[in-house]
Amino acid sequence: MKICLVGFGRLGSAIGKRLKRFYEMKVSTLPPTDELARKEGLEVVDLKTCINFGDVVIVSVEPSAMDSVLSQMEGLEKPLISTAALYGLKEIRRKVKCGYRTMPSVTVEIGKSPVLVSERGGCNDEAVEEILSKLGKPIWVKEEVLDAALPVVGSGPAIHSLYYNSLVEALVYAGVDRKLAEEMVKESVIGTMEFLKKYDPLEVRARVETPGGITVKMTVELEKEGVFGSLSKIVGETGRELRTRR
Numbered sequence: 001m002k003i004c005l006v007g008f009g010r011l012g013s014a015i016g017k018r019l020k021r022f023y024e025m026k027v028s029t030l031p032p033t034d035e036l037a038r039k040e041g042l043e044v045v046d047l048k049t050c051i052n053f054g055d056v057v058i059v060s061v062e063p064s065a066m067d068s069v070l071s072q073m074e075g076l077e078k079p080l081i082s083t084a085a086l087y088g089l090k091e092i093r094r095k096v097k098c099g100y101r102t103m104p105s106v107t108v109e110i111g112k113s114p115v116l117v118s119e120r121g122g123c124n125d126e127a128v129e130e131i132l133s134k135l136g137k138p139i140w141v142k143e144e145v146l147d148a149a150l151p152v153v154g155s156g157p158a159i160h161s162l163y164y165n166s167l168v169e170a171l172v173y174a175g176v177d178r179k180l181a182e183e184m185v186k187e188s189v190i191g192t193m194e195f196l197k198k199y200d201p202l203e204v205r206a207r208v209e210t211p212g213g214i215t216v217k218m219t220v221e222l223e224k225e226g227v228f229g230s231l232s233k234i235v236g237e238t239g240r241e242l243r244t245r246r
């Protein structure tokens with residue numbers, strides 16, 4: 001399968017770096033990101049050449065550029081995968097017959113991202129699923145769920161990095177060398193995430209909280225301060241607003 005990738009920005013470059021390992025690819029993007037694509041050993045071509053080359057077209061441009069890019073593809077029959085936030089499937093399919101919407105995150109670069117995709121029953125689900133499975137875990141959802149989950153899936157790496165950083169700062173505050181602190185937090189977070197594949201979070205918590213011990217003192221204090229409640233509210237309200245926007 002050959003891929004035409006349109007847009008080589010923050011997300012497009014992550015997609016390109018990953019998929020070039022599996023597929024032949026050409027890129028259409030604007031300066032200065034064309035130089036980034038060339039540095040990755042990818043051929044940069046104009047949009048028409050790119051579309052003619054690809055069996056599948058992936059569009060990863062900013063939402064405000066979607067109208068213009070899609071209008072140059074009008075009538076396209078090949079599968080088109082859009083990553084644009086909030087650019088509706090209906091609008092996409094008005095221009096191209098075989099459109100799909102996705103919500104990945106930048107961790108596609110290492111093939112480890114949930115990739116929400118709307119909606120099954122399009123014209124070439126198999127080809128789309130095959131490509132997305134190289135980027136991470138494809139999860140077919142209704143379009144409104146894709147929008148609701150954007151703040152956790154698309155924005156996730158930024159939010160998780162904030163959490164990670166706050167723990168590094170906590171260790172530095174407690175007098176631990178920063179490099180050591182980073183190593184400890186990474187191993188702790190990664191280990192716990194693996195553990196959560198096996199155990200329920202409430203069980204994990206119960207297994208750590210020694211009665212009358214240090215952990216339960218902190219977890220109750222964090223709850224009293226509303227740290228995680230605020231996180232749920234801010235992220236949840238954003239998702240709720242995005243879900244109902246269209």
Ligand SMILES: NC(=O)C1=CN([C@@H]2O[C@H](COP(=O)(O)OP(=O)(O)OC[C@H]3O[C@@H](n4cnc5c(N)ncnc54)[C@H](O)[C@@H]3O)[C@@H](O)[C@H]2O)C=CC1
Pocket residue numbers: 006007008009010011012028029030031032033047060061062063065068069083084085103104105106154155
């Ligand atoms: N950055 C992220 O983590 C995520 C981004 N998205 C969505 O993916 C899309 C891309 O986001 P970013 O990479 O962050 O944006 P960006 O601004 O970093 O990159 C946009 C890219 O599109 C290219 N472009 C714009 N107009 C073009 C045209 N007419 N022809 C060819 N290329 C064109 C630009 O040159 C640039 O390389 C957006 O729609 C965003 O909503 C979705 C999930 C995660």
Ligand SMILES: O=C(O)[C@@H]1CCC=N1
Pocket residue numbers: 085150154155
């Ligand atoms: O911040 C944004 O609008 C895009 C969508 C999800 C991640 N980046």
